Amino acid sequence: MKRRELLRGAGLAAVATSLAACGANPGGASGDGVSSQKFAWKMVTSWPTNFPGLGTGAAALAEMITQASAGRLTVKVYGAGELVPAFEVFDAVGRGTAEMGHSASYYWKGKAAAAPFFCAVPFGLNAQEMNGWLYNGGGLELWRELYAPFGLVPFPAGNTGVQMAGWFRKPIESLASLKGLKMRIPGLGGEVMARVGAVPVNLPGAEIFSSLQAGAIDAAEWVGPYNDLAFGLHRAAKFCYYPGWQEPGPTLECMVNKAALDSLPKDLQDIVALCCRAVNDAMLAEYTARNQQALDALVREHGVDLRQLPPDVLSALRKASEKVLEEVASADPMARRALDSMRAFRSQAKAWHAVSEESYYANRG
Amino acid sequence: MKRRELLRGAGLAAVATSLAACGANPGGASGDGVSSQKFAWKMVTSWPTNFPGLGTGAAALAEMITQASAGRLTVKVYGAGELVPAFEVFDAVGRGTAEMGHSASYYWKGKAAAAPFFCAVPFGLNAQEMNGWLYNGGGLELWRELYAPFGLVPFPAGNTGVQMAGWFRKPIESLASLKGLKMRIPGLGGEVMARVGAVPVNLPGAEIFSSLQAGAIDAAEWVGPYNDLAFGLHRAAKFCYYPGWQEPGPTLECMVNKAALDSLPKDLQDIVALCCRAVNDAMLAEYTARNQQALDALVREHGVDLRQLPPDVLSALRKASEKVLEEVASADPMARRALDSMRAFRSQAKAWHAVSEESYYANRG
Numbered sequence: 001m002k003r004r005e006l007l008r009g010a011g012l013a014a015v016a017t018s019l020a021a022c023g024a025n026p027g028g029a030s031g032d033g034v035s036s037q038k039f040a041w042k043m044v045t046s047w048p049t050n051f052p053g054l055g056t057g058a059a060a061l062a063e064m065i066t067q068a069s070a071g072r073l074t075v076k077v078y079g080a081g082e083l084v085p086a087f088e089v090f091d092a093v094g095r096g097t098a099e100m101g102h103s104a105s106y107y108w109k110g111k112a113a114a115a116p117f118f119c120a121v122p123f124g125l126n127a128q129e130m131n132g133w134l135y136n137g138g139g140l141e142l143w144r145e146l147y148a149p150f151g152l153v154p155f156p157a158g159n160t161g162v163q164m165a166g167w168f169r170k171p172i173e174s175l176a177s178l179k180g181l182k183m184r185i186p187g188l189g190g191e192v193m194a195r196v197g198a199v200p201v202n203l204p205g206a207e208i209f210s211s212l213q214a215g216a217i218d219a220a221e222w223v224g225p226y227n228d229l230a231f232g233l234h235r236a237a238k239f240c241y242y243p244g245w246q247e248p249g250p251t252l253e254c255m256v257n258k259a260a261l262d263s264l265p266k267d268l269q270d271i272v273a274l275c276c277r278a279v280n281d282a283m284l285a286e287y288t289a290r291n292q293q294a295l296d297a298l299v300r301e302h303g304v305d306l307r308q309l310p311p312d313v314l315s316a317l318r319k320a321s322e323k324v325l326e327e328v329a330s331a332d333p334m335a336r337r338a339l340d341s342m343r344a345f346r347s348q349a350k351a352w353h354a355v356s357e358e359s360y361y362a363n364r365g
Numbered sequence: 366m367k368r369r370e371l372l373r374g375a376g377l378a379a380v381a382t383s384l385a386a387c388g389a390n391p392g393g394a395s396g397d398g399v400s401s402q403k404f405a406w407k408m409v410t411s412w413p414t415n416f417p418g419l420g421t422g423a424a425a426l427a428e429m430i431t432q433a434s435a436g437r438l439t440v441k442v443y444g445a446g447e448l449v450p451a452f453e454v455f456d457a458v459g460r461g462t463a464e465m466g467h468s469a470s471y472y473w474k475g476k477a478a479a480a481p482f483f484c485a486v487p488f489g490l491n492a493q494e495m496n497g498w499l500y501n502g503g504g505l506e507l508w509r510e511l512y513a514p515f516g517l518v519p520f521p522a523g524n525t526g527v528q529m530a531g532w533f534r535k536p537i538e539s540l541a542s543l544k545g546l547k548m549r550i551p552g553l554g555g556e557v558m559a560r561v562g563a564v565p566v567n568l569p570g571a572e573i574f575s576s577l578q579a580g581a582i583d584a585a586e587w588v589g590p591y592n593d594l595a596f597g598l599h600r601a602a603k604f605c606y607y608p609g610w611q612e613p614g615p616t617l618e619c620m621v622n623k624a625a626l627d628s629l630p631k632d633l634q635d636i637v638a639l640c641c642r643a644v645n646d647a648m649l650a651e652y653t654a655r656n657q658q659a660l661d662a663l664v665r666e667h668g669v670d671l672r673q674l675p676p677d678v679l680s681a682l683r684k685a686s687e688k689v690l691e692e693v694a695s696a697d698p699m700a701r702r703a704l705d706s707m708r709a710f711r712s713q714a715k716a717w718h719a720v721s722e723e724s725y726y727a728n729r730g
Binding site: 036069128135136161162164225242243245265267274275282284288291293295299315318349352355357359361363 | 433488494645664722729
């Protein structure tokens with residue numbers, strides 16, 4: 001049973017049942033069971049080409065697939081706007097303009113209200129828990145079901161780990177400090193901020209620095225030290241707050257056009273799934289190493305004032321988050337199922353991580 | 366640079382440089398660059414066949430390789446004692462009795478003093494940090510260097526997450542409770558326990574339950590709820606303590622005979638590396654989901670008394686751990702390099718995880 005679960009996790013379920021059918025691959029299988037047919041795929045992404053972490057992860061995924069298939073499946077990566085705009089990745093892969101895409105499911109909440117649950121929701125799961133829920137807690141099955149009507153097959157393909165709460169030009173002393181605060185914070189996190197008195201605005205990443213520096217906005221969240229340092233946000237706002245309650249462990253996605261995936265020989269389908277899983281492991285490792293180097297630079301070299309959000313602010317955000325998630329779920333049956341499934345997993349994860357990860361962090365000195 | 370790092374992380378560095386050499390594969394490459402040569406490998410392991418988590422992980426790894434290679438590289442798994450005993454995996458793969466092995470590097474400290482650093486050391490790194498250190502912090506390079514003289518290439522291939530401190534027949538009220546306590550705890554963790562007054566003993570996993578129940582030992586650490594529940598340890602000792610300071614994030618290893626790896630066409634070498642990385646991701650997800658279910662059963666159904674080790678005990682263990690690690694490093698140049706590298710990474714990881722993972726755990730309510 002466990003092995004079966006592991007295989008399903010890696011997207012190899014179909015393969016496990018087709019062991020006996022080896023050699024019966026579509027697309028010109030040779031007598032040795034290896035198809036020599038070649039495929040040239042496009043991968044559209046929501047990131048600038050080679051953007052640290054996200055863009056480099058997408059590039060590594062494409063290169064891994066190309067290499068592990070010995071060039072039978074080549075994948076060419078397109079940065080945001082090169083083939084389609086950042087927020088048209090979902091549609092472009094669905095209609096087959098590109099065979100695959102690298103993005104984040106919370107961008108698609110306008111198309112499917114449940115979509116954010118498979119990336120990140122306020123006060124949701126951290127990276128380790130997202131992987132547990134998606135692969136071994138029913139999350140990925142729900143995600144596959146959600147994307148099926150769009151002709152898409154999703155794979156977890158990266159995670160940034162816990163993000164930061166954001167950069168603020170003035171200190172946040174209490175809940176009152178949020179009143180009227182104009183903050184760049186998109187999605188459900190923005191919804192939650194509105195409930196506690198702030199004014200959320202959405203801006204593309206590239207516009208955050210100039211808006212913050214000009215005072216057009218009072219605060220902004222982006223990702224975390226690794227990416228924030230690259231944008232120079234510390235030069236536009238002095239106070240950096242944690243933790244990133246709005247994105248505690250965002251899972252990035254690789255979505256594949258179902259017809260394109262089905263047209264591949266089984267071994268190439270497996271390679272696509274394996275490479276997604278490998279980049280899922282690789283991206284979090286990269287963020288873990290780079291975030292801590294960048295944090296070190298921000299604090300030691302740039303004198304950033306690093307602070308935890310006050311307890312009353314965190315408490316208000318928690319309450320507002322549960323309300324917002326409940327409203328999303330009340331309006332959409334798939335969102336209801338996703339929220340219930342995530343909440344059940346989170347409840348057990350809290351108990352387990354309290355005596356494992358959390359206790360270890362607190363006691364290692 | 367980032368993409369290159371990601372690729373190196375997944376073991377694909379050699380491949381990235383051989384892009385232009387596609388089709389120049391050894392072993393009967395076809396005109397399409399895909400070798401049709403077949404390889405049948407053996408994988409020896411230190412676990413009983415299909416032992417939950419560890420054995421199922423090894424089995425999944427073998428099956429992934431077999432499937433993704435379309436049967437060009439088949440891997441047959443042998444449980445501990447089937448082909449070689451559990452603790453002869455290292456030698457067996459080194460001499461080519463088997464082409465690969467799934468085990469834990471801390472078993473080989475008698476052969477290479479630095480080996481434990483690449484699995485787990487007391488008060489070392491947790492799972493997320495191990496991945497960051499190994500792939501993006503120089504750890505894997507050191508590990509590869511350590512194993513090279515033995516003709517072995519190591520790959521990270523799984524992690525259990527933070528383990529438990531163990532099962533105790535009597536409560537641990539203070540440091541005095543450890544005086545003369547006979548505890549099953551192997552390796553460096555046992556060394557540390559000896560320094561604080563306990564009497565460490567080593568026993569194979571299968572003998573823990575009967576020894577603990579008979580009172581031959583007073584305490585025992587094994588893995589965590591998922592594996593401990595399966596052994597029924599809660600029926601032999603009432604008190605379960607956390608956190609697992611002795612193994613905060615043990616990385617399992619897949620070691621490959623270097624000559625065997627070199628004899629594979631490049632695409633199959635990539636597939637081996639990818640499958641290791643995929644199972645590295647998969648095993649931690651499985652433990653995360655199963656540990657929390659098992660903990661729930663232990664507490665709710667079996668009335669286990671779950672307690673955190675007292676502060677004076679944790680403090681004494683911390684001090685003794687640093688002394689033991691320092692002694693290991695003083696006696697061996699590679700251990701010195703591994704300890705210094707790990708400590709430098711841990712110091713930054715503590716600062717980063719204090720404001721990310723740790724702060725999020727503490728504040729999500």
